Amino acid sequence: MITRRATSPIEQDSGTEGIQTSLPSQHALQHAPAVTFDFHDGTSIQSNFDVMYTIIRKLLDRFYLECQVTVMSADPRYITPAVKAMLRHKNRLMRTGRIDEADALALRVRKVITRHNTKWLRDIDAKKNAKDAWAKI
Numbered sequence: 001m002i003t004r005r006a007t008s009p010i011e012q013d014s015g016t017e018g019i020q021t022s023l024p025s026q027h028a029l030q031h032a033p034a035v036t037f038d039f040h041d042g043t044s045i046q047s048n049f050d051v052m053y054t055i056i057r058k059l060l061d062r063f064y065l066e067c068q069v070t071v072m073s074a075d076p077r078y079i080t081p082a083v084k085a086m087l088r089h090k091n092r093l094m095r096t097g098r099i100d101e102a103d104a105l106a107l108r109v110r111k112v113i114t115r116h117n118t119k120w121l122r123d124i125d126a127k128k129n130a131k132d133a134w135a136k137i
Contacts, residue, residue: 078116083109 037055039048069081069088086109093102126133 077120078113080112080116083112083116086112 037048037052039051067085069084071079071081071084075084086105090102090105090109093099093105121136124133124136
């Protein structure tokens, strides 16, 4: 069992990051009206690209809303903004009684955390240097 000593809120560093969530209910881009790009022959390639990029970015911002997630220094390293957002969503589902959906989301969270920890611990060779292995754990 690994425990972390709680520090006072004054000593904790925090960072707020914006992430765009992508839930199945938000995949409405397929229902978006047909978008036409008006490219002009007389303008430069860069300005045509800028027009296209602006239109695509507006569509993404419209359907995939950005949520703010605060990650504290006291959080474990595997708690990324995406994981924290998924955990909040899972808790919301649990409170509303949608247990099956919350269980499915818990499996996704478990996979993400396992993948992160596997990647982080991949380079450790406990047989050669046990001290470094324990320091990383």
